[in-house]
Amino acid sequence: MITIENFILITILSPLIVCVLTPFISKNIILRDCLGPIGGVISSWGAFNIISSALNNQNTTLEIVKITEGVSIGFEITPLGAIFGLVASFLWIFAAIYSVGDMRGNKEKNQTRFYSFYAMAVHAALCIAYSGDLLTLFIFYEVLTFSTYPLVAHKQNEKAQKAGRLYLSILVGSSVILLLPGIIWVWVATGSLEISQNGVLDGKIDEAYAPLLLVMFVFGIGKAALIPIHTWLPAAMVAPTPVSALLHAVAVVKAGVFTMLIVLTNVFGIDFLAKTGASEWLIWLASFTLLATSIIAIYKDDIKARLAYSTISQLSYITLGGALATSMATQGAALHIITHATGKITLFFVAGALYVGSKITKVSELNGYGKGNPLIFLAFFIGSLSIIGIPPMAGSWSKFFLMLGAAESGYVVVIGVFCISTMLNAFYLLEIPARAFFLKNEREINFKIPKLILIPTLITSFITILLFFFIEPFQNLTFMIVSKI
């Protein structure tokens, strides 16, 4: 019988082992390319077991090293972490298969380095998911940034290097200048870095300072991509598509909003936020980000850029859900981590498939391509519906809870924001399948998509439908996030 502590180790260490092994077996290409999916299967096996233990309300902690009073490095299972861990490790299986197809299809150089850092990034994301305190969270937050830098700058041309530098300077700069001092502040105020289900700050910090501390956290977590620190995400789209798909739609950005939710629910506590109104400004900032980036997305002709702005907008849903500080909204935000991840990874997979298949990068070039390969556009259509929030796709659940939360909090305007944003989503996402299916193209359409790309894409789009019907365990988990002990 494997204990839950060991499952944590299995889940977080298997990507690390993949990362370390990959350079040593770079000669045997088949074996090297299989390593990622195998690691993903083992890792998500662990993550599934962790989910089931979290559902049974088991409290598992794993302390690695105690540094000094109230400062240690260790792991712990929280309901939110269990969800994020499962999302990151499970989608890694498909992203790993996909990346083999993508790397081969585009004949990229330095593939070994790519796979190695890719696994390293997944390792960091999983460590963030299961981190038991703010210091562990911070350390792996930085590891995630540094391990994705070589992936962003993978093509090593001038544009990629410039994007890589922007990526590093914004993410590292904001976290070191604001997030770390914020964490130290929490340590000074409470004497420990532990997080707890109901927040730790109530009664420990002067209520007048609470909004200031929240400012430090919100702008310190650059990965959550709120305006004005969102610019790294569109720039990072120079990376190969598997990076944009798994990391900049799932692991990295979700690590950002995950940290944001941890800060809002487990550090501040939603009751404390509701009582002091410390997060009211965040509601407006997130709403603004949500609408502004949706509008920008409409004007982007580049497919990946459009998806990037859509991602920023969707991340703001999650931040907004946390900031509303009601139990429904928090549940919706947590569910949105899963539903947006499955939907958006599908969309990015399709964008990459189009590039591998016929070097298309622009929306306006897509006319009539639906005939070339209807399946891939069907997948895109399903993913889009999920992101827009139409049943029977997974995304409808999270939007439903977010709307309820907005109503519960009394910010009626926010409901309006959600409605407008949904319409904008439909407008800029559905344009792509619409052009592909309904418009005609005079040129001959020559469009071949490798199986290693097509299959993962179809599976993830299928998962978005499946999730609609099997949302219950996740909903139970999100309910545990907001329920009091």
Next chain:
Amino acid sequence: MIDILIKNLPIIVVLCPLMTSLLVVLIPNIFFSWVLTTLSTFLTFLFSILLYQEIQIHSHISYALGKWMPPIGIEYIIDKVAIIPVIIISGISFIATIFAYKIMPEEIEKKSISKVYSLWLLAIAGLLGLVTTGDAFNLFVFLEISSLASVALVAMGAHKDRQALVAAYNYLIIGAVGATLYVIGVGLLYGITGTLNMADLTNRISDLNNNRALIAGFGFMIIGIMVKAAVFPLHIWLPRAYAYAPSAVSVLLAATATKASLYILARILFSIFENSENLINNTLLFVILPLSLLAMFAGTIMAIYEKDIKRLLAHSSVAQIGYITLAFAIGTKASMAAGFIHMFNHAIIKGGLFIAITSIGFYIKKRVTINNLSGLGREMPITFFCFVICSLSLAGLPLTAGFISKLYLIKASISSDDIWIAILILISSALSVVYLWKIIEVMWMHDGRKIAIKENPTIYVSLIIITFLNIYFGLDASLVVNGSFDAADKLIGDLK
């Protein structure tokens, strides 16, 4: 046997390097003189570890020189405060001696090497004597021993760069002024109290509140020691001395020399004059605090604009000394502990950075400036990796020793209601990232000439040891933290 050893330990840690320094001169062979020096520093380190264990039991070991009982005779005291600089000095000098083996013959005439080792040990003996003695005048003697030996060591850099002579001359003159001021202060105190023993001074001063001679004596002593400790703006001798000294000497001085004087400063402020509360509080608030804040920013900004890397590190030392004196200036138990934590951590951080940079200088055979560094990170991965870790530690990022320093410094300043100080500390450490990143970026990202460099194990072994210490004390800080809190307890006592 072991009992006798332990009783005599306070004097043995000083005598061990002092006596071997006399022996080393007689050995002309480069290798054997190095072996003897290493052996001596190793023994000294071992003795200080023994002392540390003994202190945990007895908390106070006193040794009366020549069986003349204090307060008449000279007393050597080791308590929970003094043990910190003793460990720092003996430990770092051992590591620096290992490092010196390959580097020394490269930069110094072969025939004078054994003399250099003799001076080297003399400087170490002086520093150790400085922190162990309990006699105010004897302290002056050791101050001079260590200063003169270090001046001579800095001047040895002239074989490579004649600028070293100017640096040594500056160091000599300014150091001598500092020492003179100190001894004038001691004279005044002796005049009004009739004693030189520190513990005795403390008692007798308590009756003399508001005596003008007392205040003048205090002023002279403090200024004199602040010169030696390179407290801003009395630091001007330091950047040159560190920059032009032979590599190994820079390492030794950067990590140990100012620490001893900082310890003396703390001792004068919080132990000798502990009963003149008004005087001390005013000094802390109106002299030490503003100067420390200035040092933090002036040192960092100078470092940002500096091109010569050894000088850059020296400027950064000025800023780091500012953190330590700042901790003294806040004057609570928590802040004193933070000061001692940073004293220890800064020794291993700066030691590591200087070892990394001077070994780069050894490989490229020229002065290490920012332009000479392009692309070297890829040529010497081990050195570069260690440099990066020590840099992260200096910037105070988690998992390194520097993080622990910053953590306790900020906690101390917030818990004494000085939130603005905490903010200034954060700003200054964010600025320190600027100059460190500048170096790392040039070394890693820029393309330089391709020079094949084979890293030498005898050089990087000491670098790896000290980098390991940086990580170890970042992961398990209990030893340093507990030791520092004990020291702060002893020094401040029930005062606050």
